Amino acid sequence: MILFIIPSILVLLSIFDLLTEKRSIQKVFLCFLLFFTYTIIFSLRYKVGVDWYNYQTYFDSSGTSAHYELGFYLINYISKYFGFNYWFVSFLASTVFIVFFINRAYKDFEYPILFISLYLLFGLMNQIETTRLLFALPFLFFSIGYIKNNQKIKAAITIILGALFFHQTIIVYLIFVILSTVNISNKTRVIIIIISLIMSLVIIENINEVVFISKEIAYYISNEKLIYYINQINLIDFVSPITKTLFLKAIFCCVMLILTKDEYEYNMKNTCYLNMGVIYFLVFTTFSFSPTIVYRLSDLFSFGFIAIIYTSALVFKDKKRKMIMFSILMIMTLLIYFRPLTNKYYIDNIITYHNYIIHMFTGNDYYHRDINAKKYWNYE
Numbered sequence: 001m002i003l004f005i006i007p008s009i010l011v012l013l014s015i016f017d018l019l020t021e022k023r024s025i026q027k028v029f030l031c032f033l034l035f036f037t038y039t040i041i042f043s044l045r046y047k048v049g050v051d052w053y054n055y056q057t058y059f060d061s062s063g064t065s066a067h068y069e070l071g072f073y074l075i076n077y078i079s080k081y082f083g084f085n086y087w088f089v090s091f092l093a094s095t096v097f098i099v100f101f102i103n104r105a106y107k108d109f110e111y112p113i114l115f116i117s118l119y120l121l122f123g124l125m126n127q128i129e130t131t132r133l134l135f136a137l138p139f140l141f142f143s144i145g146y147i148k149n150n151q152k153i154k155a156a157i158t159i160i161l162g163a164l165f166f167h168q169t170i171i172v173y174l175i176f177v178i179l180s181t182v183n184i185s186n187k188t189r190v191i192i193i194i195i196s197l198i199m200s201l202v203i204i205e206n207i208n209e210v211v212f213i214s215k216e217i218a219y220y221i222s223n224e225k226l227i228y229y230i231n232q233i234n235l236i237d238f239v240s241p242i243t244k245t246l247f248l249k250a251i252f253c254c255v256m257l258i259l260t261k262d263e264y265e266y267n268m269k270n271t272c273y274l275n276m277g278v279i280y281f282l283v284f285t286t287f288s289f290s291p292t293i294v295y296r297l298s299d300l301f302s303f304g305f306i307a308i309i310y311t312s313a314l315v316f317k318d319k320k321r322k323m324i325m326f327s328i329l330m331i332m333t334l335l336i337y338f339r340p341l342t343n344k345y346y347i348d349n350i351i352t353y354h355n356y357i358i359h360m361f362t363g364n365d366y367y368h369r370d371i372n373a374k375k376y377w378n379y380e
Contacts, residue, residue: 006041006120006121007121007334007337007338009037010117010120010121011117011330011334013030013033013034013037013113013117014111014113014114014117014326014330015326016030016113017030017111017112017113017114018111018114018313018322018323018326019319022110027106027112030113031102031106031112031113034102034113034116035098035099035102038098038102038116038120039094039095039098042094042098043090043091043094043095043098044091044355044356044357045090045094045354045355045356046087046354046355046356046358046359047354048354051130051131052090055086055089055090055131055132056086058076059076059079059080059085059086059089060086062076062077062080068132069132069163069164069165069166069167069168070164070165071135071164071165071166072132072135072165072166072167075089075092075135076089079092087356089131090131091356093130093131093132093134093135094131094134096134096135096138097134097135097137097138100137100138100141100142101116101137101138101141102116103141104141104144104145107145108144108148108269108270108273109307109310110266110313110314111310111313114310114313114326115306115307115310118306118309118310118329118333119302119303119306121333121334121336121337122249122302122305122306122333122336122337123299123302130299132166132167133166133167133169133170135165135166135167136162136163136165136166136167136169136170137162137170138162139158139159139161139162139166139170140159140162140170140173140300140303142158143155143156143158143159143162143173143177144272144273146158147177147180147181147272148269148272150181152177152178152180152181155177155180156174156177159171159173159174159177160174169296169297169300170300172297172300173300175279176272176275176276176279176301179275179279180271180272180275180276181271181272181275182271182275183271184275185262186257186258186260186261186262186267186274187257187258189257189274189275189277189278190254190257190258192278192281192282193250193253193254193257193278193281194250194254196281196282196284196285196286197242197246197247197250197281197285199285199286200242200284200285200286200288201242203285203286203288203289204242204288204289207289241284241288241291241294241295242284242285242288245336245339246284248332248336249305249309249336250281252309252332253277253281253305253308253309256308256309256311256312256315257274257308257311259311259315260311260314260315264311264314266311266314267311270307273303273304273307273308274304274307274308275304276301276303276304276305276307277301277304277305277306277307277308278304279301279304280298280301280302280304280305281305283297283298283300283301284298309329312325312326312328312329313325313326313329
């Protein structure tokens, strides 16, 4: 039931957002309402996702079962010292992320509720799986603020701190900091996206050679995690992350980039987001030989992809046309949102939802874990 309630609430809030003036008291109220809803559903989740078991084990062992970044270690250690359980760490990570995410969206987007709702609906699986990264992403939001003020050194330092203390993967944002304000036309962005999709088809066609070369590079640079991920690739039973859904996303993004002219105020103010969206497709297609790497890296740049399709709300000023475009966007979004829900594996192992408050009253402590997440890519 919760999986149907979520999109209903988000669509309704997005409609109110579209009809509300920017920076008005009503807009602030909508943001607080979204914060409340987001927290109830997201922060209070309990034993949801494949990775819950890993972080629970780490918490129970006081940080000795695996090596994570200092900041994450300290949060786990202090929480356990004061008698909290792992759920508290998950709740803290989620709530910190929500606060800074809503704040960033409110500053950068005329319709922040719509932007956040699209982010939720397009990537529910990735978000409910995440804990450690949620502590690191606020550093990205601070970095974007510095980028917009043309303070790239501060932006880079912020990213490095987030990587050192919470999740080393976000170090890839240093590339984004460099490319964030590159002034290219939307036509060029469309060409890059199309080329990236063609490149992905070439990669999949020559998957054996690509995996071999990737292994050689991974061993040469001695990156243990990269070596591990590449060694997990099963070429006999390979499931590609390049799906019909990805092409649907790419087509819609290309259409919106063409419709929104370069001189649009939004495009001029949010170059960094549009460039991040292009990087999203480049990451997705370049690493298409490894679904695990795609799953981890593409999610980091999904804010940019969302920023591009969000422009559908800006193409027309007329309210009637705006609502028509919004309806088209929501239909596409909900098709992608509901597509995996027809699959029993996805429901049982990825998004079987439990809420901590309900757990406190019922005592339901059920947790099922099947790490064969490659089946997800059939429905991405």
